Amino acid sequence: MRVTARRNLTPHIVEFTLSPVEETALPSYGPGAHVTVETPSGAMRRYSLVAPGDSPSQYVIAVKREPDSRGGSQSMHDEAVEGTELEVEPPENDFPMGEAPKYLLIAGGIGVTPIYAMAQKLAGDGKEFDIIYCTRSAEETAYLDEMKEAFGDRLVVHHDAGDPDEVYDFWDHFEEPKNMHVYCCGPKVLMEEIEAISGHWPEGRVNFEDFKPVEVIRADDEAFDVELAKSNKTVTVPADRSILEAIRDSGVKTVSSCESGTCGTCKTRLIKGDVDHRDMVLMDEERDDYIMICVSRARSGSLILDI
Structure with missing residues (x-):
């Protein structure tokens, strides 16, 4: 989709109007729905849809520049100018309204x-x-x-x-x-x-x-190394970045969606290492062999991943 309009709502919140690059019918959605946007930084972020969703011709979102932004909201504010093209996933709704008298x-x-x-x-x-x-x-x-x-x-x-x-x-x-x-x-x-x-x-x-069901970064987190077996590369994960972000920053392509430990898109095979699992997806029997790289970290030492 393309940014066809942007409007400053407050000193820290910008509204973005997103229109399809090619003429196509957009999926409808109910109130409470959100879209996942690949921000200019490459980070995947979920934003609630503001306007009514019956047969929409565009999607409208509002983004707050977070003071501790790890790239998503900051890049939307700084780089998503009118004309910028962004990858946008179809609407999903984890916050639907039910029928009630009031x-x-x-x-x-x-x-x-x-x-x-x-x-x-x-x-x-x-x-x-x-x-x-x-x-x-x-x-x-x-x-x-x-x-x-x-x-x-x-x-x-x-x-x-x-x-x-x-x-x-x-x-x-x-x-x-x-x-x-x-x-x-x-x-x-x-x-x-x-x-x-x-x-x-x-x-x-x-x-x-709640778009933040887990704490991706915690105050006591420390830096550690991740060895990427397929890429023949070692990446240092800083204390204030996730494994996924550090790998992406190093130039290695990653696949992700929610980046909050809930969707399972970034599930990666773990070859070796002691993992601090922070996701809400993996079954107990999977935790010795897999890791969600968007939220989890090394508990101690380094990790070796099948990437």
């Missing part, structure tokens, strides 16, 4: 992207819903004016200025279980809070979208 949508920061899509769909269908949208400040609130105009009193916007004492109090919404569905997307601390205060609700009523 909905509560909760967004934190860039987590507004799937929530905005859901709100547009619910409004179009005449459904009953409310939105709580939490950010640090108005300046950092993507789609603020559009959402105020579209949803009026159904939208509550809360700015906490980064002060833990000023965060929104959700307890009144969850004290008594209600016959409605809740959809929440945002920072880990927000989703953990909603999960904690909704534990007494019936299963399936409260739903979360």
Whole structure:
């Protein structure tokens, strides 16, 4: 697909409109869906689709420049200018909406992207819903004016200025279980809070979208070497890079999709080494012979891989 428009939503969030390079019908999708994009850096990243998805002629995503970016969001901001062509996989939906008499949508920061899509769909269908949208400040609130105009009193916007004492109090919404569905997307601390205060609700009523199910890089990670048996090459994996990223940086072609330890695309045969498995894919009986190079690391010493 080609970047046919880009728009600054906040100082750190850019909206990208992606259109097919060749004239073709794009797959439709439901609210909550995402696409996986090969960013200009080569990193694969998942981004929620913002606009309604019935017979779309283009896909719209919004990308926040992460302060600790390992290449994905930074390269989108710096290199994905109008005219840039990007490989984009068909939409997938791990955060679908179910039928309910009423909905509560909760967004934190860039987590507004799937929530905005859901709100547009619910409004179009005449459904009953409310939105709580939490950010640090108005300046950092993507789609603020559009959402105020579209949803009026159904939208509550809360700015906490980064002060833990000023965060929104959700307890009144969850004290008594209600016959409605809740959809929440945002920072880990927000989703953990909603999960904690909704534990007494019936299963399936409260739903979360989280693109970071595992910590790819941890504070105590250390550098180690990986020997690539087929390529006859040894690559050093820095403390702040994954095996997959280090191999890709060295010029060796890799195959990946989610780069978060959930899809299985980068499954690689392990020849030798003590692995710190961090994925959510491998069966216990596979862990002596395979590794997911997008998230896992050496527990000690070096690794030898069949690459």
